[in-house]
Amino acid sequence: MAEYFPEVNKVKFEGRDSKNPLAFKFYDPDAVINGRKMKDHLRFAVAYWHTLKGTGGDMFGAGTWKRSWENAADPMQRAEDTLHAAFEFFTKLGVDYYCFHDRDIAPEGQKFSESCKNLDYIVKLAKKLQSDTGVKLLWGTANCFSNPRYAHGAGTNPDPKVFAYACAQIKHAMEATLELGGENYVFWGGREGYETLLNTNYALEQELFARFLQMAVDYKREIGFEGTLLIEPKPQEPTKHQYDFDSATVLGFLRQYGLLNEFKLNIEANHATLAGHTFQHELTVAAASGSLGSVDANTGDMLLGWDTDQFPTNIYDAVYAMMVIQQAGGFTTGGLNFDAKLRRGSVDDLDLFYGHIVAMDTFARGLIISEQIIKDGLLDEFVAKRYSGYNSGFGADIVAGKADFKAAEGFVLANEEPVPSSGRQEYLENLINSYI
Ligand code: XLS
Ligand code: CA
Numbered sequence: 001m002a003e004y005f006p007e008v009n010k011v012k013f014e015g016r017d018s019k020n021p022l023a024f025k026f027y028d029p030d031a032v033i034n035g036r037k038m039k040d041h042l043r044f045a046v047a048y049w050h051t052l053k054g055t056g057g058d059m060f061g062a063g064t065w066k067r068s069w070e071n072a073a074d075p076m077q078r079a080e081d082t083l084h085a086a087f088e089f090f091t092k093l094g095v096d097y098y099c100f101h102d103r104d105i106a107p108e109g110q111k112f113s114e115s116c117k118n119l120d121y122i123v124k125l126a127k128k129l130q131s132d133t134g135v136k137l138l139w140g141t142a143n144c145f146s147n148p149r150y151a152h153g154a155g156t157n158p159d160p161k162v163f164a165y166a167c168a169q170i171k172h173a174m175e176a177t178l179e180l181g182g183e184n185y186v187f188w189g190g191r192e193g194y195e196t197l198l199n200t201n202y203a204l205e206q207e208l209f210a211r212f213l214q215m216a217v218d219y220k221r222e223i224g225f226e227g228t229l230l231i232e233p234k235p236q237e238p239t240k241h242q243y244d245f246d247s248a249t250v251l252g253f254l255r256q257y258g259l260l261n262e263f264k265l266n267i268e269a270n271h272a273t274l275a276g277h278t279f280q281h282e283l284t285v286a287a288a289s290g291s292l293g294s295v296d297a298n299t300g301d302m303l304l305g306w307d308t309d310q311f312p313t314n315i316y317d318a319v320y321a322m323m324v325i326q327q328a329g330g331f332t333t334g335g336l337n338f339d340a341k342l343r344r345g346s347v348d349d350l351d352l353f354y355g356h357i358v359a360m361d362t363f364a365r366g367l368i369i370s371e372q373i374i375k376d377g378l379l380d381e382f383v384a385k386r387y388s389g390y391n392s393g394f395g396a397d398i399v400a401g402k403a404d405f406k407a408a409e410g411f412v413l414a415n416e417e418p419v420p421s422s423g424r425q426e427y428l429e430n431l432i433n434s435y436i
């Protein structure tokens with residue numbers, strides 16, 4: 001069996017003072033924090049598409065590297081070699097999970113039936129490698145955006161033939177996910193949206209999208225898939241306006257169509273910033289509805305307005321994200337999937353390790369620091385005090401739904417003019433800095 005990363009042994013935890021770039025400084029998988037192992041809090045996953053299939057290409061130029069696992073002329077042989085390289089990478093890096101699109105792991109055939117056959121063959125091999133290594137599938141998904149047939153969308157396509165094709169493709173990808181014990185199934189609607197309203201029946205497309213998702217829910221029940229269905233918001237790119245714009249939009253849509261209990265959200269950091277929000281905001285909105293499912297952990301570049309999918313290295317972002325995740329009770333079926341790709345100039349295979357190691361260490365620090373902040377309780381205490389007026393008197397009546405405008409008027413007449421008390425933003429920012 002070929003070895004694809006001969007220069008790397010298993011990446012180990014060596015502690016903060018280590019100067020070894022192929023060791024973890026903060027991520028100590030079996031260390032217990034608040035009764036749970038670090039690896040079980042963080043549930044790291046590798047994204048097959050970027051890590052195994054990325055080429056370094058962008059819209060201005062061709063790929064800048066060619067991986068040794070992509071050498072075979074026959075596409076099925078290439079898929080097999082890639083799968084072996086993938087599991088070698090997962091085990092050497094020490095992640096417990098991976099994620100894929102159907103077309104990442106197996107090539108699309110001339111006909112739908114051939115595509116299904118290709119996928120089934122690779123799924124069988126993946127199942128064996130999963131059981132040999134203990135690596136698990138965090139989520140599967142279908143690529144319903146690359147093939148030209150999806151130019152005008154999948155579940156919102158004006159042509160029912162394409163709608164049907166997407167359903168059939170997702171049916172098969174759900175079956176593959178079930179077969180591999182996947183813990184979630186993701187819907188990212190890259191082309192569910194519009195380029196111009198001049199040719200778009202917006203109302204019908206919304207209805208179609210709801211029908212599409214309901215069919216997925218029905219099929220999930222039919223085959224006994226017990227994982228979580230996730231929707232991944234993104235405001236645009238490739239589509240000018242994507243229907244799953246952000247957390248709030250998706251939650252409103254799900255509520256409107258009675259689907260709120262059927263789906264949770266997969267929040268991607270870079271998509272949050274594209275929507276004009278922070279990562280922390282998107283996580284908070286999802287968590288407030290009990291809909292925080294999983295996370296695509298990456299980052300954009302604040303000077304660039306597109307989806308650069310970089311490896312996350314910002315400690316503050318990781319701390320704020322982990323605070324929301326942990327306060328929402330931590331991950332159940334979800335995890336932290338590194339939907340991140342190397343910069344075009346990072347051309348070596350080894351750079352794949354460096355990218356993941358810094359990302360894992362960043363979130364390990366995020367976890368350690370956020371747990372300390374939560375445990376000390378100073379921030380919570382401040383927030384609780386800020387809203388304490390709602391615990392009694394007229395405030396409690398408001399929360400209990402017992403107040404009305406007339407009662408409010410009576411309350412105002414009987415009380416003194418309200419004066420603002422300090423929100424203490426700078427004090428709190430200083431408090432956070434004291435932990436970092
Ligand atoms: C693209 C998305 C995509 C989803 C899975 O921007 O991040 O990769 O995560 O289809
Ligand atoms: Ca993503």
Ligand code: CA
Pocket residue numbers: 268270271307309339
């Ligand atoms: Ca992205």
